Amino acid sequence: MAAVKVATILSLGALLPTATFPCGTLRSDNTTASKLLGTWLYVAGAAQFPQHLLEMLLIDHGHLHVEPHTGEQELLVTQRVAVGDQCLANNSTYFKITVGNTTLVKHAKTHQTVGMLMNLSSEDTLLIQYQLQRERMYLGLYLYARNLSLSTAHQEEFEHHVKCLGLSGEEIVYAPWKTELCQVEEIEKGKSPRAEPAAAVTASPALGTHQPGSMEN
Template identity: 45%
Template sequence: MLASLALLLGLPLALAAEPPSCAPLVPVTFDNATIPGLLGHWIYIAGASRYPPHLEELKAVKYAAFSFSPGSHEDELNVTEIMRLNETCVVKNTSKILVFWHNSTLAHVDDQVASTAKLIQSDKDLLILKHLNTNFPGLSLSARNLSVSTAHREEFEHHAKCLGLSKEEMVYAPWKTRGDS
């Protein structure tokens, strides 16, 4: 009886000490303000992936920035990308982002290769994308500038962890970001 009472009294304390749970990532439901909010300049900050070729590509990125501009249709964005992969600089302005309004999904089409993603609810100056590949979870973080707070990095890491990604599968760009919260 005494052991049962101790267990019942200690249970709330034990439950309160548990780390926060992994609620499902909340994707943005597209509306008329979503796509205009994506327009403009973004800087790649970090990526996480379990897919080995993608993880190697993330490690090769020394710098990446991109800009979205309106496409020729309301369901399309033009993308200009500037990247440094190891010692090679790459500038692309031929890729497109297709906007699928019915399921709030974005598809990046580049040289007949398409990858799809969901925009995750976050700060308006952050672009967190959950990359959709059922066999290999992936997540990326971009921002309007290099000033990404510790809280924003922790948010990204929490989302990655909830997708089952380890610290070894998270790769930050090699420049420093602001470390305050």
């Protein structure tokens, strides 16, 4: 049941209007695709929708693997998250790189845009912004990094983006990384422990319990 709830996180809506720096989108260029390739580790997330905050609490850790898809303008995104005793996988999205920005698009006939890359000061961090449209607008912001040794400056930068989007510190959760259900090696080799139709992009425990880099076993 928990896995089903987590899967709803990717049922997100249209592209959020571009904000101005420092909350603006990543300005894409001819080096963007090569910089995105490889594995990213989930660090933290913030969500405005209460249900999404509860769902993030169910997830221990997550990875995101980016590889070439159909040319330099599209990169396939494979996501894995650990929920309870399961490692859930999803490859139903891809990055679309255009002049000026990079968006996350669902594999569907509508090619629905579900998020965008936001501007950060380091090439070793990845910030994805989502938007959910229901009776009103709900925002989500999720941080990935090449490793879990995130500096204080990068953490503060993420928190600044959260506030810049109108979210609060109480809406931020960090991934605890207590288990090793979803192996990075399995992602890079294309193995999937358990495939699900729409596994979440996010991961996190209770707010303030663990900080980036605290990998407890």
